[in-house]
Amino acid sequence: MIRIIFACILLCYVKTEAQTSVLTKADSLYALGNYNKAITLYKTQPPNAKTGSKIAAAYEALGHYDKALAYYKTSVQADSSKLLTRYKYAKLLAKTKKQTLAESEFKALISTDSLNPNYQYQLGLVYQQENDSLAMVAFKKAFKLDTTHQKAIFKIAKYHLVQRQPDSVAHYTNIGLSSYENNVELxxxxxxxxxxxxxxxxxxxxxxxxxxxxEKTLFIYEKLGTCYANTYNYAKAIAYFEEALSIAPEKPGNVFNLGMVYAHLKQFKKAETYIKKAIALQDVPLGNEYLQLGLLYNRQKKYNKGIAAFETAIQEAPENERAIFFLLNTKAEVLTHIDDKIKLHESFLKKYPKSSSEAIVKYRLSKLKEEKFMQGK
Structure with a gap:
């Protein structure tokens, strides 16, 4: 009898050791990214919550999300106390756009541990997928539980940036950067x-x-080009706009901005080349671009070309009052007879009675009439 008992104990020990050895080997394969072989070994073991969770994780790593969800679900049903498995299951539900189930799972996790900030953060991500305003509530709860939670801080700060609330953006980003100064998102x-x-x-x-x-991106080069142009550091503005164009050579906005920088430097030939190229690259209304081209021609005293550019600007954007006003000015510049200039201004006032330039045009008209009167004396 003792021999039989000993044999049973020995058999159980050998079996347990064999299972442990198989699981250890499977875990090693998983850690090295050999997921299919790991799954094959896991499946040789008796089905339980632990091995089911490991199989689910391997399928998830392979991108077989349906199989992963099935194994996670079975594992959670077998043992709901395994919070890590439930957490992975909830995250994959969210990743696969099963928001209702994901929301339910994260709420259940929160009920077991209300002080875990990441549960709140992940619930916020689910709400965000649904465009639910509760997302920000969840992100702020995560932040309240952990004021160093970088991802929650980013979500909150980004929300305030979109809402154009600069003080709030600065408040949250400064808190985040105080604990991680190289957080590129913040x-x-x-x-x-x-x-x-x-x-x-x-x-x-x-x-x-x-x-x-x-972080060498098109967005950063564009913004640096604009900032340097705004601070009159045109050499650096050119350098950064050229970096932007090396990434996206035919992005009209950057081509146009580079042209405008050259215009400020009075390098008119280069400015004209880039502005014309920007116009050629676009298939949308180009009122502002043609307006700037007209102004560029005027600065070079190429008034006929300026008139043509302003007329095109008005065709592109009939309500462009600046183009209309500059067209009047340029035409007046090329006219030699005072009567023609008077008729031009009178015609403008008749055609655009509610123009924002009405007062200045009336003033100029009165000056022209006064000049004509003095000439007749």
Whole structure:
């Protein structure tokens, strides 16, 4: 009898050791990314919540989300006390756009541990997928539970940036950066916040910090080009707009901005080349671009070309009052007879009786009539 009992104990020990050995090997395969072989070994073991969770994780790593969800669900049903499995299951539900189930799972997790900030954050992501305003409530709960939660801080700060609430953006980004100074997402939000406030120097500092952290993107080069142009550092503006064009050579806005920088430098040939190229690249209304081209021609005293550009600007955008006004000015510049200039201004007032330029045109008309009167004396 003793021999039989001993044999049974020995058999159970050997079986347990064999199972442990198989699981250890399977875990090693999983850790090395050999997921299919790991799954094959896991499936040789008796089905339970633990091995089911491991199979689910391997399927998830392979991108077989339906199979992963099925195994996670079975594992959770077998043992709901395994919070890590439930957490992975809820995250995958959210990832696969099963928002209702994901919301339910995260709420259940929160009921078991209301002090876990990441449960609140993940619930916020689910609400965000549904465009639910409760997302911000959840993100702020996560932040309240952990004021160093970088992802929650980013979501809150970004919301305030979109709402154009600069003080709130600065408040949250500064808190986040105090615990992780190289968080590129928060540095970017801070720089954008300064940019939208018109604080070009602070924005430059932020965007250049991103370059130091190897965040060399089109967006950053564009913003640096604009900030340097706004602060009259045209050499650096040109350098950054050229970097932007090296990434997106035919993006009209950057081509146009580079042309405008050259115009400020009075390098009119280059300015004309870039502005014309920007116009050629676009298939949308181009009233502003033609307006700027007209002004560029005027600065070179190429008035006939300026008139043509302003007329095109008005065709593109009939309500463009600046183009209408500059067309009047340019035509007046090329007319030599005072009667023709008077008729031009009278025609303008008749055609555009509610123009924002009405007062100045009337003043000029009175001066022209006064000049004619003096000539007749």
């Amino acid at each position: 540095i970017s939000l801070n720089a954008q916040n300064d940019y939208y406030k018109g604080d070009n120097h602070s924005a430059i500092s932020g965007f250049e910090k991103l370059l130091e952290l190897n």
